Amino acid sequence: MAKSEDVLVSICMITYNHGDYLKESINGVLNQEIDQNFELLVSDDCSIDNTSELVGSFISNHPLGHKIRYIRHDKNLGMSANFYWTLNQCEGEY
Numbered sequence: 001m002a003k004s005e006d007v008l009v010s011i012c013m014i015t016y017n018h019g020d021y022l023k024e025s026i027n028g029v030l031n032q033e034i035d036q037n038f039e040l041l042v043s044d045d046c047s048i049d050n051t052s053e054l055v056g057s058f059i060s061n062h063p064l065g066h067k068i069r070y071i072r073h074d075k076n077l078g079m080s081a082n083f084y085w086t087l088n089q090c091e092g093e094y
Helices: 019-030 051-061 079-089
Strands: 009-015 038-044 068-072
Touching (some): 009 019, 019 038, 019 051, 051 068, 068 079
Parallel strands (some): 038 068
């Protein structure tokens, strides 16, 4: 997603080996009706499942895939640190 866009709403989604649930979770966000610009940050805490492929498929194939920013950490941060890190990457006002 281009950083030059004015993002009003940021949605944080952290994941670690949640491949079985990601499709439903991402669809749950992207299927919302919103008149404001938003971003979905998906922060992968070094998953060893199919998380990267699933998120990549959404980015490439979903009409709103350009709204997703996917980050995959090189080492496991842990749930709290991953969420805190992701929250600090948000560009939205809310």
